[in-house]
Amino acid sequence: MSQEIRILTESDLRHAVQLDHALVEAIERAFAALAGEGVVMPPVMSMALHDRNAEVDVKTAYLPGFDGFAVKVSPGFFDNPKIGLPSLNGFMVLLSAQTGMVQAVFLDNGYLTDIRTAAAGAVAAKHLAPRHVETAGVIGTGVQARLQIQAAHLVRGFPRVLVWGRSGEKAEVCAADLRASLGVEAEVATDPARLVAESQLVVTTTPATTPVLRASWLHPGLHVTAMGSDQPGKNEIEPAALAQAHLYVADRVAQAEAMGELRAARAAGLVQASPPELGQVVTGAVPGRQAETEITIADLTGTGAQDTAVAAHALTRAGVAGTVIRT
Amino acid sequence: MSQEIRILTESDLRHAVQLDHALVEAIERAFAALAGEGVVMPPVMSMALHDRNAEVDVKTAYLPGFDGFAVKVSPGFFDNPKIGLPSLNGFMVLLSAQTGMVQAVFLDNGYLTDIRTAAAGAVAAKHLAPRHVETAGVIGTGVQARLQIQAAHLVRGFPRVLVWGRSGEKAEVCAADLRASLGVEAEVATDPARLVAESQLVVTTTPATTPVLRASWLHPGLHVTAMGSDQPGKNEIEPAALAQAHLYVADRVAQAEAMGELRAARAAGLVQASPPELGQVVTGAVPGRQAETEITIADLTGTGAQDTAVAAHALTRAGVAGTVIRT
Missing domain, CATH: 3.40.50.720 (NAD(P)-binding Rossmann-like Domain)
Structure with missing residues (x-):
């Protein structure tokens, strides 16, 4: 079956999604869901790369009442500034809570993490x-x-x-x-x-x-x-x-x-x-x-719950921004 | 700094990458690396979604000698066949082992997993x-x-x-x-x-x-x-x-x-x-x-090691296929 997957870059997302009341409400709903039944939020998957002076964390959470769930990968490569790159980057992927199929890929370099963290x-x-x-x-x-x-x-x-x-x-x-x-x-x-x-x-x-x-x-x-x-x-x-x-x-x-x-x-x-x-x-x-x-x-x-909430919110806000990949 | 990220669909990948001797050699190198020093392969992150009759697994591995490492998400939504969709889908993302930046996104619906599993x-x-x-x-x-x-x-x-x-x-x-x-x-x-x-x-x-x-x-x-x-x-x-x-x-x-x-x-x-x-x-x-x-x-x-190996191999094989996203 053909799918449409929206790819959004950091620039797309900075234009479409801001730290505002609507985001705070989305994150508040995520916390409310965390207090309820049926949440599945596994422990953070963490990978320390000592020979790279780096660490990679993976977070996810399934929240009842949300149509999708995010998987977020957050790499921190702490020698990056030596070559003119930021230490932190990363991406999120939003999957359908109904079918597991990919809905959107957020190549956000950590922007959505920044704003969902502040919103908490x-x-x-x-x-x-x-x-x-x-x-x-x-x-x-x-x-x-x-x-x-x-x-x-x-x-x-x-x-x-x-x-x-x-x-x-x-x-x-x-x-x-x-x-x-x-x-x-x-x-x-x-x-x-x-x-x-x-x-x-x-x-x-x-x-x-x-x-x-x-x-x-x-x-x-x-x-x-x-x-x-x-x-x-x-x-x-x-x-x-x-x-x-x-x-x-x-x-x-x-x-x-x-x-x-x-x-x-x-x-x-x-x-x-x-x-x-x-x-x-x-x-x-x-x-x-x-x-x-x-x-x-x-x-x-x-929490992964915040990632799920910000990803769902961002896809709604993105409208027709970004690139649609048809599979 | 501007990045180029290659997005490859299942169709792109089925054309570009097959189960062949070169893939078996790539997977063999991954197993050899697993036997050596410096491998970081965290336990599989697993999320059972009982109310969806579903399970989501995340695998990754950092292998010395490989330029990148993959993060793979494998959802299994076992009620999907009732609505005409396959149970298994999923994607992989290849990140630079040097900087942690995203190099490629493989919207493969599990195809790369299929062939790397066979290659093992x-x-x-x-x-x-x-x-x-x-x-x-x-x-x-x-x-x-x-x-x-x-x-x-x-x-x-x-x-x-x-x-x-x-x-x-x-x-x-x-x-x-x-x-x-x-x-x-x-x-x-x-x-x-x-x-x-x-x-x-x-x-x-x-x-x-x-x-x-x-x-x-x-x-x-x-x-x-x-x-x-x-x-x-x-x-x-x-x-x-x-x-x-x-x-x-x-x-x-x-x-x-x-x-x-x-x-x-x-x-x-x-x-x-x-x-x-x-x-x-x-x-x-x-x-x-x-x-x-x-x-x-x-x-x-x-193993996540196989995912890292097949992702690196697939990107090499993909050539100019797929869509390039400039960030």
Whole structure:
């Protein structure tokens, strides 16, 4: 039987799909599905290529209620910058949940991952951040620092942003970019403790292997989203913080205990019970923030469910863009 | 940086790439690489979709000495025939081993898997079958029954083929197809015991969950390739046969003990030691057949290494076929 398969490049996708409310809603539906029955999300397939200074991860998830499911391949080749290429690239393929046949190939070089990761931050902020956020702080100065603040701004219209990074210069550029893109007041914080003290919403976006946010910095009315840790060995938040928070949620407990903040907390003998997942907060099975003064933490490792949701959303948005292959 | 990515359909690939000596050599090199240092082949990622009567497997392998590595997705949606579609489809993507960037997308619907699976049978027969094969027998009557006999015929030019299947009618069609494609004498065996008794080379190609080949049927000068078992629960060869053979080899021990014939044999308390792998026979690290009278068994579950090899080979063969996407 003849098939039509749509091939979309990074450029096609950057034109067609943005980090916006519709995407946040699609990702929110994915988290709701994750909290329900019938989800099949196998552990991340991971291949470390030591002699290439590289790692390749494969994620997928079947979600009831979605017409398709994505398989995503994310290579990180960390010597690429030496030859003028980005470290991260990759692609997604959307398959029919009815027949398994390929519907679309997204040669996105990681763009869809970038925006679905940021959109999960928006979902966390929507359900967990205080209603009133005056200042949002971001630790880290990369692509996700910008996108996470842009995502959080969709759900909490804060007028002020603080940025901290190890490189003051990069932090200045990041703050300038956020000023330009969001029209907010944005400045560089002198140190991360100060950034946390002045913020009601903090996002950590670093590949840190020792904590960049201390438990003693937590204060009433703070929400923290930690999204940098996605591999065993990474750790952005001091383990004691997870135990001190009124509410700690993982995007997926099985992943968070293997490669998120929960891993370090468990290793420290803290957080013994099985914590709730973000999807349970989305569906209302677990209450989210219950008072403006609570302290909440969301631990996002990135799920195949988000890939399935962003791929389905992107195909809808793409319209007639790209190239159609007839088989 | 701009990339060129070649998209090849099943039709492009059927024209460009066949089961021939060059493919067998490519697959043989993959097995040799598997026996060496530096291979990274993670366990198969498997997703059972019970409410869809479906299963999705993902395989990959990085092989030193190969310029690229494949990621293969194999969906099996077993209700597809009800709506006129094949159960099995799927695709492969070839990524650069240097940069991780996508080089080619093979929308092959499983064609490359079919021929790389058969080519592994040829590698097994080349190194393990008796030098003189008068009669080759095949148990099963599907696509692999035909391809495995075609592959074995490349390395042992036998004049006669016996076919057995549960459906005598399908066995007749399979025998007729083999007569036509290979110019051999081909007939349907009255029963599988007789088929094995009259053959020097037997290939089992069934999804059997109870053995179709009994240990008592083994005879001097017999080689058996069992390629049907690729999931826990499948079992084509009576476990005692593995212990009785002079030489039993797995394509990959870790896979064979999880989803090949070795699983059932281990469950029966047989084959305690770690058996050799086909790649070690290819490189000479382990001797293959040492006498015409020996009994040998090869247990093929299908490896990501074969996918990497067939994808690299297919891209070379494709030339200017297909569609080039510029990103």
